[in-house]
Amino acid sequence: xxxxxxxLITVTNIIWSYDATxxxxxxxxxxxxxxxxxxxxxxxxxxxxxxxxxxxxxxxLVREKIGLALPAVHAEQLATxxxxxxxxxxxxxxxxxxxxxxxxxxxxxxxxxxxxxxFALGRQPSGTFTFSHQKxxxxxxxxxxxxxxxxxxxxxxxxxxxxxxxACTRIANKLDYQPTILLILGIAFTLKQARHIFAAFxxxxxxxxxxxxxxxxxxxxxxxxxxxxxxxPAKTYVLTV
Numbered sequence: 001x002x003x004x005x006x007x008l009i010t011v012t013n014i015i016w017s018y019d020a021t022x023x024x025x026x027x028x029x030x031x032x033x034x035x036x037x038x039x040x041x042x043x044x045x046x047x048x049x050x051x052x053x054x055x056x057x058x059x060x061l062v063r064e065k066i067g068l069a070l071p072a073v074h075a076e077q078l079a080t081x082x083x084x085x086x087x088x089x090x091x092x093x094x095x096x097x098x099x100x101x102x103x104x105x106x107x108x109x110x111x112x113x114x115x116x117x118x119f120a121l122g123r124q125p126s127g128t129f130t131f132s133h134q135k136x137x138x139x140x141x142x143x144x145x146x147x148x149x150x151x152x153x154x155x156x157x158x159x160x161x162x163x164x165x166x167a168c169t170r171i172a173n174k175l176d177y178q179p180t181i182l183l184i185l186g187i188a189f190t191l192k193q194a195r196h197i198f199a200a201f202x203x204x205x206x207x208x209x210x211x212x213x214x215x216x217x218x219x220x221x222x223x224x225x226x227x228x229x230x231x232x233p234a235k236t237y238v239l240t241v
């Protein structure tokens with residue numbers, strides 16, 4: 001048995017946004033240009049610096065790579081991933097965070113990446129979540145698929161398919177008491193927009209009145225309305241949790 005004195009520590013960021021045109025939840029993936037896993041798609045990562053917390057590192061990554069300075073509430077810790085075989089070569093631990101962008105900025109690939117794209121969230125009848133961009137599609141995993149055989153077109157780098165699996169499960173399980181994923185809708189949102197997010201993670205709601213009744217403790221009306229299409233302007237709400 002060998003003790004690891006200084007394992008590499010990275011902050012892996014699941015960055016969520018919302019496409020108002022397609023009404024789809026999106027996650028940011030980058031295509032790596034460096035080994036290991038060169039030309040594989042992956043979640044954005046950054047090395048943890050000596051003068052910052054992991055939470056600060058997650059927000060710094062968004063500020064440096066996307067140009068958005070977000071308040072601390074827009075990031076939350078997901079889990080720590082420490083499997084010995086998650087990274088080839090030097091042992092590396094991933095502190096994973098989810099970051100919720102209130103807007104969907106244009107992407108520019110940075111150092112260590114040759115592409116960056118928004119991948120749209122989908123859901124299969126089996127309950128598996130998919131992430132699609134043009135002809136590419138990646139999906140969440142079952143426990144026995146944790147580190148299955150991968151190619152650049154069938155799997156993400158490292159254990160990032162599994163990290164996305166944990167992220168989607170966490171969001172789905174928290175919708176009824178702490179739906180922070182709604183922060184991707186911006187400062188305020190309509191009930192219809194919130195229902196789209198809930199439905200994307202498998203929680204379908206029949207109509208606005210039942211949705212508001214079931215989640216009245218989560219939303220506070222702003223007293224203003226917005227026009228999102230034909231018909232009467234819709235009331236807007238903010239999160240109270």
